[in-house]
Amino acid sequence: MSNQPISEADKELIERYLLKRLKKGEAEQVATRMTEEAFAREVKWQQQFLDVVKSQSQQDIKKELQQMENKLQGASATESPARSLRPFWLLAAAVLLILVSLWFFYPRTPTTDDLFAMYYQPYPNELVKVERSTPKISAQQQTFIHYQSEEFEAALEGFDQWLIDSPQSDARFYKAITLMSLDRTTEAIPILESIAAQQGHRFRQAAKWYSALAYLQTDQAAKAKVLLEQLSAAPKGSFNRKAAKELLAKLMEGNQ
Amino acid sequence: MKPPQTSQSDLLLSIKAGRPEAYRELYGQHRSDFLRWASKRFDLDQDELTDVFQDAVVAFYTAIVEERITSLESSPAAYLFGIARKMLLKKSSLHKRTNLVAEVDDSMIEQVDLKLYQKMEADHQSQLIRQAIDQLGSSCQKLIRLFYFHRYSTEAIKERMGYNSSDVVRSQKLKCIKQLRKIVTKRNT
Numbered sequence: 001m002s003n004q005p006i007s008e009a010d011k012e013l014i015e016r017y018l019l020k021r022l023k024k025g026e027a028e029q030v031a032t033r034m035t036e037e038a039f040a041r042e043v044k045w046q047q048q049f050l051d052v053v054k055s056q057s058q059q060d061i062k063k064e065l066q067q068m069e070n071k072l073q074g075a076s077a078t079e080s081p082a083r084s085l086r087p088f089w090l091l092a093a094a095v096l097l098i099l100v101s102l103w104f105f106y107p108r109t110p111t112t113d114d115l116f117a118m119y120y121q122p123y124p125n126e127l128v129k130v131e132r133s134t135p136k137i138s139a140q141q142q143t144f145i146h147y148q149s150e151e152f153e154a155a156l157e158g159f160d161q162w163l164i165d166s167p168q169s170d171a172r173f174y175k176a177i178t179l180m181s182l183d184r185t186t187e188a189i190p191i192l193e194s195i196a197a198q199q200g201h202r203f204r205q206a207a208k209w210y211s212a213l214a215y216l217q218t219d220q221a222a223k224a225k226v227l228l229e230q231l232s233a234a235p236k237g238s239f240n241r242k243a244a245k246e247l248l249a250k251l252m253e254g255n256q
Numbered sequence: 257m258k259p260p261q262t263s264q265s266d267l268l269l270s271i272k273a274g275r276p277e278a279y280r281e282l283y284g285q286h287r288s289d290f291l292r293w294a295s296k297r298f299d300l301d302q303d304e305l306t307d308v309f310q311d312a313v314v315a316f317y318t319a320i321v322e323e324r325i326t327s328l329e330s331s332p333a334a335y336l337f338g339i340a341r342k343m344l345l346k347k348s349s350l351h352k353r354t355n356l357v358a359e360v361d362d363s364m365i366e367q368v369d370l371k372l373y374q375k376m377e378a379d380h381q382s383q384l385i386r387q388a389i390d391q392l393g394s395s396c397q398k399l400i401r402l403f404y405f406h407r408y409s410t411e412a413i414k415e416r417m418g419y420n421s422s423d424v425v426r427s428q429k430l431k432c433i434k435q436l437r438k439i440v441t442k443r444n445t
Binding site for chain 1: 280379381385395400406407
């Protein structure tokens with residue numbers, strides 16, 4: 001067995017092998033080279049790497065779905081105040097039952113709450129590099145550690161403190177996202193609107209996207225549509241252009 | 257009653273084309289129907305059922321991106337219900353077996369890996385890799401997940417992350433992996 005170091009080309013071959021993207025004839029090449037110790041070791045390393053990425057990504061998806069579930073449950077809890085069952089309400093309940101049955105058997109148009117839950121996720125941290133292994137963590141890093149761990153109450157305190165020191169910093173954008181994650185969307189809207197109005201702001205497009213979602217959550221679909229149209233008309237490659245088009249299409253579908 | 261059939265549309269294509277919202281849509285579109293369906297058959301509360309349904313969405317999505325499922329023989333709902341049912345049968349000792357077999361076809365989901373979130377802590381080396389990924393910048397972490405798990409093309413990543421070209425995506429990916437290997441080597445020594 002050879003102990004030669006692995007070349008970059010070998011690493012790419014192994015990557016294609018593990019991702020099932022081998023070109024013609026490469027499968028035999030991989031099978032032959034598996035007897036080489038260094039090659040087999042690299043295959044093992046890359047497989048471990050893929051397994052870790054898979055586990056982390058699956059956990060991310062699970063977290064997103066849990067957040068979505070929390071929002072859906074929160075929405076249904078606020079929509080059902082207790083009332084006494086007078087005859088009018090009994091009739092209304094009967095009508096509702098029929099409507100629910102129809103809804104069950106026919107394709108359902110998502111509500112604005114559903115759409116919000118489908119599309120909302122906190123914007124990733126692009127402001128501060130967070131290295132948990134660093135011995136001394138700055139207040140800003142700590143704020144983003146809370147943010148990334150979805151400890152939004154603690155993150156909000158951090159952003160508030162941060163903004164006392166530098167009121168116009170980009171932390172405003174993350175404060176708005178944090179507020180949305182805490183279901184304090186009405187407080188987030190003015191911040192997002194102000195960023196969305198600033199030409200050249202690095203988070204301008206993202207602020208428009210989150211404003212649109214915020215409007216959806218606060219029953220201002222017309223305002224959401226205006227922003228989604230702007231995002232959809234942005235140049236190719238712009239932030240969430242594709243998602244904006246889809247969301248807009250779903251909203252229009254809901255209006256028909 | 258059979259699981260509700262929803263349009264298959266172009267689920268596989270849209271996932272391949274790079275739409276992370278696909279699993280959110282799967283969840284949003286089929287959650288209520290699943291809860292109605294499952295609550296009649298399994299003696300579990302809503303939190304337990306939603307937890308299982310979330311896992312089913314994760315498993316189904318994973319099977320698609322890993323190309324264990326390459327074409328849909330039935331609606332996405334049928335797959336999701338089948339996977340969730342398998343998970344529920346493991347979980348619940350009070351399930352009702354009647355008519356379950358006729359409702360979902362198990363052969364469709366043979367290729368779906370039901371073991372989730374487990375391989376990460378398998379060994380020391382995997383833990384080092386996990387810690388090293390955590391140390392990378394958020395762009396690198398995102399790029400790695402999009403390319404290696406969601407299996408997006410460099411073109412789709414370019415669109416998603418706003419890079420100028422696919423070549424930039426490729427070179428950025430190489431840089432991220434080099435940095436990752438460096439961190440792991442450093443931690444190993």
